[in-house]
Amino acid sequence: MLLAVDAGNTQTVIGVFDGDKLAQQWRVATDARRTADELALLFSGFMAFENLSFSRNVHGVVIASVVPVVTEQLREMTLRYFHFPPLVVEPGTRTGIPIIRYDNPPEVGADRLVNALAAHAEYGGPGVVVDFGTATSFDVYTRKGEFIGGVIAPGVETSMQALAARGAQLRAVELRSPRSAIGRNTIEAMLSGAVYGFAGQVDRIVDAVAAELDGQPVVIATGGLAGAIVAECRRIHHHDPWLTLKGLRIVWDRNTSERVSPRDR
Numbered sequence: 001m002l003l004a005v006d007a008g009n010t011q012t013v014i015g016v017f018d019g020d021k022l023a024q025q026w027r028v029a030t031d032a033r034r035t036a037d038e039l040a041l042l043f044s045g046f047m048a049f050e051n052l053s054f055s056r057n058v059h060g061v062v063i064a065s066v067v068p069v070v071t072e073q074l075r076e077m078t079l080r081y082f083h084f085p086p087l088v089v090e091p092g093t094r095t096g097i098p099i100i101r102y103d104n105p106p107e108v109g110a111d112r113l114v115n116a117l118a119a120h121a122e123y124g125g126p127g128v129v130v131d132f133g134t135a136t137s138f139d140v141y142t143r144k145g146e147f148i149g150g151v152i153a154p155g156v157e158t159s160m161q162a163l164a165a166r167g168a169q170l171r172a173v174e175l176r177s178p179r180s181a182i183g184r185n186t187i188e189a190m191l192s193g194a195v196y197g198f199a200g201q202v203d204r205i206v207d208a209v210a211a212e213l214d215g216q217p218v219v220i221a222t223g224g225l226a227g228a229i230v231a232e233c234r235r236i237h238h239h240d241p242w243l244t245l246k247g248l249r250i251v252w253d254r255n256t257s258e259r260v261s262p263r264d265r
Contacts, residue, residue, distance in 0.1 A: 118247030132223035
C-alpha cells in the first residue's frame with residue numbers, strides 16, 4: 001500500500017492507497033513538535049484500527065508538506081521504520097505539470113501544485129481549486145494543465161479566531177451553517193458573517209479569475225474547512241475533500257513508473 005501524507009499548517013491529512021483506490025484517510029492537527037517516533041506511533045495506530053499493518057502493508061511513502069520541520073521528521077520516520085526514502089514533492093520532483101507560470105516557481109507550495117495536478121486529471125480544465133485551510137488558496141490551471149498562479153486569502157478559521165481574539169464580547173464558535181442570514185444572537189450573527197461572507201468571497205474571486213481565462217473554469221473545493229461554505233457558493237462545481245491525496249498518488253505513479261513519457265521527464 002502507498003502511504004500519502006499532506007502536512008499543512010493547521011491539519012495533516014493521511015491516506016493509504018490500495019492500488020488506485022483510496023482505502024482509508026484521516027485528518028489530524030499538525031504539530032511541529034512531534035518527533036519521527038511519535039509520527040510512527042500515530043500513523044500505526046490509525047492503520048491498526050483498520051486491521052492494517054504499518055510495518056508490513058506500506059511499500060511506499062509520498063509527502064507534500066508546507067512545514068519544513070514536519071517534512072524533516074516525516075523523512076526520518078520513513079527511513080527509520082520502512083528503510084527506504086520517501087518521495088517528497090519539492091523543486092525537481094517530476095509532477096507532470098507541463099509549465100509552472102509563476103515568477104519564482106520554487107515558492108509555490110507543494111500542496112497547490114498537487115491540487116492542480118489532481119483536479120486537471122479528474123475534472124479537466126481550465127480550472128480553479130479552492131483549498132479551505134489556514135489560508136483560502138485559489139490555484140488556477142489551464143486546459144492543458146499548466147499552473148498559472150492563483151489567489152491567497154485569509155482562511156475561514158484564521159479569520160474567525162482573529163475576530164474572537166480582538167472582540168471583547170465575541171468568542172470562538174463552531175463553524176456551521178447559520179439558521180438564517182439575519183443572526184438573532186451573537187453566535188448566529190458571527191456564523192452568518194463567516195459562511196455567507198466567505199461564500200461571497202469565493203464567488204467574487206472566481207468571477208475575477210474566470211474573466212482572465214480562456215473559457216469558464218471548473219471549480220473544485222477541497223480542504224478541511226470547506227464543508228460549511230461550499231453549499232452557499234454558486235461557483236463551486238465539485239467538493240473533493242481528498243483531492244490532495246489523489247494528486248500525491250499521481251505524483252508517486254509518475255516518479256516510480258518504469259516507463260515515463262517524454263513530457264513527464
